[in-house]
Amino acid sequence: MSPITEPDEATPVVRGESRLMEAGIVGDIEFLLARARAVGSVRANQGLADVGLKVRSYSVLALACSGLGPSQREMAGFLRLDPSQIVALVDELERRELVAREPDSRDRRSKVVTGTRAGRTLQTKAARMVRTAEDRSLSPLSETERELLRDLLRRVAFESPT
Amino acid sequence: MSPITEPDEATPVVRGESRLMEAGIVGDIEFLLARARAVGSVRANQGLADVGLKVRSYSVLALACSGLGPSQREMAGFLRLDPSQIVALVDELERRELVAREPDSRDRRSKVVTGTRAGRTLQTKAARMVRTAEDRSLSPLSETERELLRDLLRRVAFESPT
DNA sequence: TGCGAACGGTTGACCACCTCAATCGTCGTG
DNA sequence: CACGACGATTGAGGTGGTCAACCGTTCGCA
Structure with missing residues (x-):
C-alpha cells in the first residue's frame, strides 16, 4: 500500500485495503457486520436484478412462499422492518402478481401473504442466485466455518435481548 | 406451526419471534447479517447518542484517533462508504473540533484526518459505550464464541473477492 | 352487552443515507 | 509539459428508515 516499501514476503494473503486494519475498530462487531453486509449485499442485489428483485423484496417473497402464511x-x-415498508413491498409484489393478500379468517384485521404459482417459481429461481452470490461472499471460509458463522449469527440475530 | 398445539415443553429458549424461523430464509447470510445489524446498531446508536455520535461518525472518529493518520x-x-459521505462526516466532526484535516505533505491532494485532544477523549468515552452495547448484543454467545464470530466476520468482510 | 384500549394495515411526511456525475486542484508518466 | 489518473468536494436524485395519524377490527373488562 505505501508507495515506497516493497511487498513483504511474510505478509499473509489479505485482499482488503489493509493499512487501517491496525485500527481498533476492526474489533467492533457493529463495524464488521456493516462491512460484511456492504460487501455481500451489493453482490446479492446484482444477482437478483436479473429477476427484478432486491434483497428486501426477495425476503418478503421468500416468506410469502414459505408455506407458513x-x-x-x-x-x-421478523425482518425488523417498519410495517409501512412491508406494505410497499407487498404492494409491488402483488402488482406483479407474485404474491396475494388473503384475509385472515380468524382476524379480519390482518392479511396473510402467500406466493402465487408464478411467485413460487420466481422465488426458487431467485434463491439460486442468492445462493451463488453468497457462495462468493463466503469463499474465504470453509464449509464448516460457514455453518458455524450462520449459527452464531442466528443466535445473535434472534436470541439477543430487545 | 399448527395454530392449535399447546406449547411444547421441549422447546429451547428462543427469545425471537419464532414462528417464521421455519422459513428457509434463516439460512441466508444476507438476511442474518441484516437482522443482526438491525438489532445491534439500534443499541449502539442509543449509547452513542449521549455523546452526540452515531455509528457512522464514531467510525470516522475512531479511525482519525487511531494514530494511523x-x-x-x-x-x-475501509468503511465501504462513498468519499462524499466521508466529507460530510468529517465536516461535522471538524465543526465540533473533534478532528482536524491536515494537508498531506507527500500528496497535496489528500488530507489526513487526525483526532484533536477533545476528539480523543470523546472517542475513548464513546468506545466504552460501544463496547457495553456490543456486550448486550453478543450476550447469547460465550467469550470464545464472540472471538470466533469476530474472526469469521473479519475474513468475510476483508478477504472476500471484489 | 357495550365501551375503551390495543392492534393490524395503510398513508403521508420527513430525514438519513447511497449513488452518481461533474468540478477543481494535484500527481505521475511519457 | 501535456495528458490521464486521482483525491476532495459539491449537488442532484433515488432509496430506505422513522414517525405520527388514521380506519377498521379485536379484546379485556366492567
Whole structure:
C-alpha cells in the first residue's frame, strides 16, 4: 500500500485495503457486520436484478412462499422492518402478481401473504442466485466455518435481548 | 406451526419471534447479517447518542484517533462508504473540533484526518459505550464464541473477492 | 352487552443515507 | 509539459428508515 516499501514476503494473503486494519475498530462487531453486509449485499442485489428483485423484496417473497402464511406484521417483526415498508413491498409484489393478500379468517384485521404459482417459481429461481452470490461472499471460509458463522449469527440475530 | 398445539415443553429458549424461523430464509447470510445489524446498531446508536455520535461518525472518529493518520479516501475504502459521505462526516466532526484535516505533505491532494485532544477523549468515552452495547448484543454467545464470530466476520468482510 | 384500549394495515411526511456525475486542484508518466 | 489518473468536494436524485395519524377490527373488562 505505501508507495515506497516493497511487498513483504511474510505478509499473509489479505485482499482488503489493509493499512487501517491496525485500527481498533476492526474489533467492533457493529463495524464488521456493516462491512460484511456492504460487501455481500451489493453482490446479492446484482444477482437478483436479473429477476427484478432486491434483497428486501426477495425476503418478503421468500416468506410469502414459505408455506407458513405469514401476516404482514409477522413479516415486519421478523425482518425488523417498519410495517409501512412491508406494505410497499407487498404492494409491488402483488402488482406483479407474485404474491396475494388473503384475509385472515380468524382476524379480519390482518392479511396473510402467500406466493402465487408464478411467485413460487420466481422465488426458487431467485434463491439460486442468492445462493451463488453468497457462495462468493463466503469463499474465504470453509464449509464448516460457514455453518458455524450462520449459527452464531442466528443466535445473535434472534436470541439477543430487545 | 399448527395454530392449535399447546406449547411444547421441549422447546429451547428462543427469545425471537419464532414462528417464521421455519422459513428457509434463516439460512441466508444476507438476511442474518441484516437482522443482526438491525438489532445491534439500534443499541449502539442509543449509547452513542449521549455523546452526540452515531455509528457512522464514531467510525470516522475512531479511525482519525487511531494514530494511523488516514486520508479521507482510505477511510472511504475501509468503511465501504462513498468519499462524499466521508466529507460530510468529517465536516461535522471538524465543526465540533473533534478532528482536524491536515494537508498531506507527500500528496497535496489528500488530507489526513487526525483526532484533536477533545476528539480523543470523546472517542475513548464513546468506545466504552460501544463496547457495553456490543456486550448486550453478543450476550447469547460465550467469550470464545464472540472471538470466533469476530474472526469469521473479519475474513468475510476483508478477504472476500471484489 | 357495550365501551375503551390495543392492534393490524395503510398513508403521508420527513430525514438519513447511497449513488452518481461533474468540478477543481494535484500527481505521475511519457 | 501535456495528458490521464486521482483525491476532495459539491449537488442532484433515488432509496430506505422513522414517525405520527388514521380506519377498521379485536379484546379485556366492567
